[in-house]
Amino acid sequence: MVAAVVDIERMEKQQRVRKRPRFAWDVGPAQPEERAPVVARNEGMAARYVSPPRREDDREGHYMFNLGENLTPRYKILSKMGEGTFGRVLECWDRQTREYVAIKVVRSIHKYRDAAMIEVDILQRVAKNEKASSRCVQIRNWFDYRNHICIVFEKLGPSLFDFLKRNKYSPFPVDLVREFGRQLLESVACLGWSYPCDLWSIGCILVELCSGEALFQTHENLEHLAMMERVLGPLPEHMILRANRGAEKYFRRGSRLNWPEGAVSRESIRAVKKLDRLKLMISQHVDSSRSSLIDLLHGLLKYDPSERLTAWQALNHPFFKCPT
Known part of the structure; x- marks a missing residue:
């Protein structure tokens, strides 16, 4: 507990400028x-x-x-x-x-x-x-x-986002990310369900806590898909082929994302290009020896819901069991 307090105090001394501001309604x-x-x-x-x-x-x-x-x-x-x-x-x-x-x-x-x-x-x-x-x-x-x-x-205290904002969006120390992640996963697991969409959301939250940046900062669908491919690699072809007709406008030549041709603006294209692969993104904020965190995030952010970690599987991941 003392170590966590020291880490928070250290965060308060750091300053960070957001790469892209959140939208007003967020x-x-x-x-x-x-x-x-x-x-x-x-x-x-x-x-x-x-x-x-x-x-x-x-x-x-x-x-x-x-x-x-x-x-x-x-x-x-x-x-x-x-x-x-x-x-x-x-x-x-x-x-x-x-x-x-x-x-x-x-x-x-x-x-x-x-x-x-x-x-x-x-x-x-x-x-x-x-x-x-x-x-x-x-x-x-x-x-x-x-x-x-x-x-x-x-009536509860400030949210994690409130704390991030007060600290100029400085990333949380990895030990706090571990504790927050454990609490989130336990909350979902104890509710008696483990829907894959919830685990995707937890993965996005953990990335934001590690980096101080929202993982996919957009409300435009095609840009969102382009950001996902930039960070996590190409969308699986079998998922694209199973998508309904409403998704056809986002792809061309079968399973290729219509990007950057379909971008709504140059600013949108620049926002996607600024993103790194997940491993590099996390390594910039977490020591490379903490590879178990990167492995956990890859498991939570699997495109195919059937391949994504469940809440209980994630809780048994080495990141929580064998912290290094």
Whole structure:
């Protein structure tokens, strides 16, 4: 533990400039909003529990609020913690349990309300799984308020991305990458499933923790495929031939990716060219003797889902069993 603290302190002294900035919708607000007091001294009993006047939602369906207002009589809004595609997350004071909570206020749009109810169902199932519940964020409650699904979570500290951002995107030490990777894999394994797409995601996260850079920083499909080939090698021909007709526009002459001919811009082509092979990318940040990490990442980032490591197989990998 002491060694980990020393490593984090060392990271804080380093500075790093991102090669390509994240898109605005990938990150939270640059500065947190001013925080309202939990209880104002001159706040009367009626004012403490009254709901604010009804307001129109904004154009995107977000709930409009002022700091210090109530979100139902039970919760007092203290600050805005973040914002994403589905809605906003508010720090609130729970008057019933007398604790700080994070409430996800979902946009009042039908598809996001439906998705939120699926999320509630999953979170409640996770909470009933004793092994998984110790590794996953806990749902406290949920309610429907003025056409907004509100999901109440325990309030946790900064995310790994928040920490990366504060430290100028400096890579994490390999020992911390190992510990974070173990926790991620245990979380997936203890949920009772091991879908290959989840293991691909964990592989991408571990690369970002090692390098400080998102592995495939794009939202354009063809550029994404080109980045994958640049880092991991050509896509398997048998997978391309099995792809549906919607994927034909990304390929030419059978199984060759339509790149760079199909690139949307020169900036896109440059972004792909900047990427290195996975082994070289990791070796720039991790000692070459740590080859077990590179082998683990190759196993997590296999193109063919049937060949990709499962969560339990990854946990038994030498990177976790025999750290060097």
